[in-house]
Each structure stands twice: as structure tokens, then as C-alpha cells.
Amino acid sequence: MSTTREVRGGIDIIGVLDKMTVCGDTEALNNRAADRQYRQNLVDASRLLADRAFSDHEESAVRQAHAVLAKLYDWYFSLPSLEQANSSLESMLDDVREVFENAMIDDLVTRSDQDSLSTVPDDPQAFLPWYRQFISRHSASDHPFYRDFLENRATIPDVRFYLAQETVLDPRFDDILALLIRGTTGPEKMELVSNLWDELGNGTDADIHTSVFSETLDALGVTPAFIADNIILEATVCGNLSAALALSKRHYYRAIGYFGVTEYLTPRRFRSFVIGAKRLGIDKSAYRYHDMHIQVDARHGPSWFKNIVAPAVAREPGCAYDVALGTQLRLDTSTSYLNALQKTLDVDR
Template structure:
């Protein structure tokens, strides 16, 4: 092998993962079979996780989530013909599995067992119980949306918010596509209907990722701005979204996680639309959020009725998994919105000159 991978690994996990893109197909094949190196790579991941979560080193937490984000970027990217013989998955899956375990262990440790057990075993009653859980959590009516944005949010605050929302919105259609794998009947049809809405119901001009891109462009949140303002907490939320969607074993948690996402979207997006119009911004930029106020209300109702309820009816043990996913979403959403509110409330934000839309 031309690259000294152990020397490269000593410079950091991120540098090692980035180097995979410049490797030849033969070098990648040899690297996958180089088990001593893969052992060193695993140890580097464990060490990084200890620094990030055991020692509370923010720089380590940033590197850990940057590494996961790089892996997920590959997972959600289209294939190039020049890459058909380049097998990176053994290495990337090694890294993802170890870092994901550390991330989820931390998130699960924040959830009390009492909050996710003792739930109703009837699907209908369980849905009421789950909605009550969401309503009582601080993220259910977070002050960023329901006080700051609606009462005093600036144009720059809106731009900053949309930059953070790139952690999920641009790939939500693909997440729904992934969640359909292996499901059947009304459950699969409900997720498929949600997916078809994301696809603009067949109209290319109404595909939701396109509409979200127009929102970013209209407010001046170009890729450079997103990169420079992206919050770690937003990255954590986005990585967990990808983790739960990509792994089949996390499906039930994903049902709870994205069910909460759909349930909270209409009330949050109403705040965005109101703030947008208060500033007299171009209506083309608010089509995405305005549309989701009604669409996501329907999606949430269908998700609870046709996915959550039937799953709990089929096996009450699934209720705990759904609740865990819901709590992970609520807790990480609160973290992200707390950080966003702090950023928007800082003196520097009030004097920032908005970019040109």
C-alpha cells in the first residue's frame, strides 16, 4: 500500500477518513483486509468517544460528529461511475458502528426508564400517552420558536435557523425511502404516502428538497454561510437522524423519532412563516414551510394511526422502543434549539449584517 495508514491515523480520524476518497480500488481492497490497521482504527474511535463523552472534551465531540457526518454524507450521496470498484464500506461501517454506539449510549443514558415504560398496551391509548409525553417536554413548545422567533426574531435569525435545518430537511425524502424497507401493509403505505408528498406528488417543481433549497437561496443561506454558522448541536441531531434511519435494528426508535418530528413541524413552521412575513421577505422562500403546516399535520395523524398504533398492538414491547426514539428526538431538539436561542440572543447576532438574498 502506498499510504502509511497508521501514520495517517496518528494525525486524526477525520484525516484518515478523508484519505479514503483519494485511494485506489486496489488500495481500498488491501486496506479492508488489513486487520491490524482496522484494529488500530477501532481503538482510535473508542479513544475519541472517551474523550468526547467521558472527558467532556468539546473538540473531541466536534471531531466525532464531523467523522460521523462524513460517513453519512457518503451514505446519502449518489454513486459516481468512477467509484464502482472502490469499496469503502468495511472501513466506514467500522467507524460508524463504534461512534454510533457511543452517541446512542449517551442519549439513552439521559432517559429515565420510568419515562418510557408503564405505557398503555393498546395502540390507541398508547398514541394519547405518547402525545402527552411530547406536550410535556420542554422541546414541545420551545421558546426559540414560540417566543423569540414570533416576537422579536430578525431576518438573520431566520437565515441562521434555515442553515441549521440542513441537518435533516435535504435528506428527509431519502430517510422515508429507507424506512419503508422490510415493512408491509398499512404501515408501509403510510410511510410511502409521506414519501410521495416529499416527492411533490410527482411534480418536479414541488419536490420538497427543491422547495427547501429555494428557501435557503432566498434568505442568503449559501453553502459557505451554512458551513460557517452550523452548530455542533444541529450536527448531533442530524447525525442521530441518519443513524436511526440507516440501521434496520433502530427502526422502532426511528418511528418514534420521526413521528415527533412530524408532530412538532406544523406548530414550529407556523412561527417561521409568521416571522418571515413580518419581515416582508420574498414569498417564494416560505413555500416550503407554509406547505408543511398542513401537510405535516396530516402526516403526523397518519403516522400515529397507521404506524405507531398498529406496531404497539402487534407487540406492546415495541412501545418502549418508540418512546425511546421520541425522547431522543425531544432531548436533542431541545439541545439544538437552546444553542440556537443562545446564538441568536448574543450581542454579535443583533449587529450582524444580513447577507444578500
């Protein structure tokens, strides 16, 4: 465990989290959680780093802040040890997470295209037609990384590099759906459950999507070490934002926009991946995951709009802006990620 002096200095938040998240001493964790000064020092150090990252936009601080969030989300999406389950560790991690999460989202919202959101209709009948147009006009809806690079020019090393980036979201998507289901009713719950059941292979172990994705990584030698060595910042941003929107119920309406457009764009993106994989002669085991989603998400994308987004706007017309904002955040961060990915791979040629 870190000392109070180390925390107050704000020198190494990652180091502090490393020690806290592997600590198996329930009493030590609870003592830390009960130490108000320690927790305040931890929050103060977090705010210093978050300000440097998301207000001052210092490059090194941005990378550190996203590393902190990635570390936190690894913990939140994992089972705790028995000692941690009986401790107040989560309350301390919540303190840190809130600081970085709020700063990250506020920064992304500030940098989003507010003009494109100025015409969001709150009329349920008008919303979906506007919404589809809103998505189709964005550059992310038909990005050349998929349509051109993956289909026509990518090499097998490029594909491996790309798959490493995709690990920030795909292995967690079933858990994300489970989180979104909380409190929903009617067609919203049924659509989310249907989506989750497909992610779980419709009850067939061999077809559970996270397992099939792991097979894809194994087939191309995308190991945890390879991922750690090659992950780019823009991919980490996408993964962190996905986790942030899913974990907090206050972001529910943004989340259904964010993940709805993710589902909607998946079939065309994964079709490009399969075309490129076949061109390269890659074994089918390396693209079975993508092949499955072309069919599944061709249904889930439109159904998500009809059964989740539309009922939400009909029930709470004021949520239309948040749904559109969540969609905008997904489209913007996806574009930044794909631009950076293609630039990185083109430079390496």
C-alpha cells in the same frame, strides 16, 4: 490514503476519512479493506476518540466525534463514484461508523429522562393516548424559540442563521423515509409511501421538497460556505442522530418514534416561521417550503401515529418502549438545539 502509523496514532480520523471518501483507486481501497491490521488500527483510534467524546465528555473530542459522524453521513447519503461502488470502502466506513454511532446513542440514552419512560404502556389501546400526553408534556412541544423568538423578535440575519441549522435534516428527509420503508407492510408501508410521495412533490419536479428547500436557502443567501461557517454543534447532533436511526434497521422502532414526533411538531413550528417571515417582509419564495409543510404534515403527523406507531405496537407490544425512547431522544435533542440556537442569537444582539 493514510498510512497505518497515522491511523494507529488516532491523531486525525477526519483526515483519514477525507482521503478514503475521495479516493478513486478501487485497488487501493480494496487492499486497505483486506488489511486487517489497518482496519483494527482504525477502529482502535475511533474508540479512543469516541471514549473521550461520549464517556469523558471532553468538549473538543465531542466536536471532533460529531464531525466524524457528519463526514460519514455525507458519504452515506451521497452517490458513490464508480470506483468506490466497486470497492469495499463501505465496509471500512461501517467499522468507524459503528464505533461512533453506538457511543453517541448510548450516551444520549443514558442522559435521557428515564423516569418519564417508566410508565410506557405496552397495551396497544392504551399506548397512543399515553403517547400524545408524553409528547405534549415535553418542553420541545411548544418551545419559545418558535412561539416567541421567530414570530416576534427574529431579524433576517437570525432567520438565515436558523435555516443554516435546518440543513442537517430537511435535505435528507425523503431518503430517510425511503430507508424506513424497507420491510414494512400494510398501513405502515402505505403511510410511509404517502409521506414520501408528498416529499417528492406528488410527482411534480417543481414541488419536490428538497428542491423547494434549496430555493428557500437561495432566496436568503444561505450558501454552503455560510452553513459551514455557522453550523452549531447541537444542530449537528440532531442531524447525526437522525441519520443513525434511519440507516440501521436495528433502530427501526426508535426511528418511527423519532421521526413521527418530528412530523407531528412540524406544522406548529413552521407556522411560527411563516408568521415571522411575513412580519419581516421576506419574499414568499423564502417560506414556500414551510407553508407547504404546514398543510402536508398536519395530516402526516396524526396519520403517522395511527398507521405506523399503533400497528407496530399492536404487532410487537414490546417495541412500545423503543418507540417512546426514540421520541424522547428527538424531543431532548431538539430542546438542546433550540436552547442553544436562541442563546446564540440573543447573545448576538
